[in-house]
Amino acid sequence: MTVANRHSIIDTKYHLFDNNRSKSNSALYRLNMMIYQRPMPPAGRHLLAVVFLPLLLAGALMACRQDASSGGEVEGAPATERLTLPVLAPHTGDAPLRVVATTGLVGDVVGRVGGAAIDLTVLMGPGQDPHSYQPGAADLAAVADADLIFVNGWNLEEGLLADLAAIAGAPFVPVSAGITPRRIESDHGHDHDHGPADPHVWQDVGHVGQWAENVRLALRAADPANAAIYDANAAAYRATLAELAAELRQTLAAIPAERRVFVTNHDNLGYFTAAYDFTSVGAVIPSVSSLAEPTAAGLAALIDTMRATGVCAVVVEANAADDLARVLQNELTGCDEVRLIALYTDALGAAGSAADNYPGLMRANAAALVEGLR
The missing domain is CATH 3.40.50.1980 (Nitrogenase molybdenum iron protein domain)
Structure with missing residues (x-):
């Protein structure tokens, strides 16, 4: 042809x-x-x-x-x-x-x-x-x-x-x-x-x-x-x-059990939380698809959950816009600091970055979580 x-x-x-x-x-x-x-x-x-x-x-x-x-x-x-x-x-x-x-x-x-x-x-x-x-x-x-x-x-x-x-x-x-x-x-x-x-x-x-x-x-x-x-x-x-799996567990061990809690931008870390003993109490976009839309009622409920549980960490996608997550950051006035933790979740990082391949992506994410949660 x-x-x-x-x-x-x-x-x-x-x-x-x-x-x-x-x-x-x-x-x-x-x-x-x-x-x-x-x-x-x-x-x-x-x-x-x-x-x-x-x-x-x-x-x-x-x-x-x-x-x-x-x-x-x-x-x-x-x-x-x-x-x-x-x-x-x-x-x-x-x-x-x-x-x-x-x-x-x-x-x-x-x-x-x-x-x-x-x-x-x-x-x-x-x-x-x-x-x-x-x-x-x-x-x-x-x-x-x-x-x-x-x-x-x-x-x-x-x-x-x-x-x-x-x-x-x-x-x-x-x-x-x-x-x-x-x-x-x-x-x-x-x-x-x-x-x-x-x-x-x-x-x-x-x-x-x-x-x-x-x-x-x-x-x-x-x-x-x-x-x-x-x-x-x-x-x-x-x-x-x-x-890599053994290395990740060793790296993540630096985070105390009581601090292994966060909110995600959309529901894409379920396998991670199950494999590495973390808890996600909710998501800004309550769907496994980033194409879904949040609702005002859903966001209000998520804010209430975060206030009730004392969660002050929001995981955002390093490669995506995080405006909604930043709105959450402004609403949680009870937190001394609301930490936005940028992870490479759905895509690799730019060529030459630490996350331009899968093992590098997982290492970079583990390091970011340790920095943001411990």
């Missing part, structure tokens, strides 16, 4: 999909119901661009379909359902495997495991919110040419996935496959596409070890000739992660 023809197809598909998105989503949903959990044979790989991505994320997509009369979920996969890896056919040809990763965090792990054996394109750069990112023409061209596309899973990239599904000809691989998701108890009333599964699994280092294993399995299935490279790279990275 020539470059000109490829971009013509991209432009046409993008336009048609954008004009018919609601109808397309409904059709994909019904199709998911028909084929959910059925094996996908290698011969069906070209169908993956249309149906397999929503299938992988069916739990998130289906559970957000609300019953307007009751406010409940009408149908969908259980909140604790795990994602699975697709069946992959071996890549043909002598060129390196062309791989796309959606987020910088996913791309960092894919790059560690794939190394020089793959041709990797990462769609989102440093500091870009995975919830709201919209693809450009270059993104769509890379996706159209890809042999594999790695996504987070559970619809983290909610502003991106539908457009990729409209143009991709390669299977989507959820790096979070095999991880039991955190259940979201009160994520209703927002017009975003998150379901009951919290997608921010990388906040627990152990889960990123599972990412590395999933990437290894996908790459060696698609590119058996380089399986030994992927095996060795994954083993080395998992050893790095094991050392």
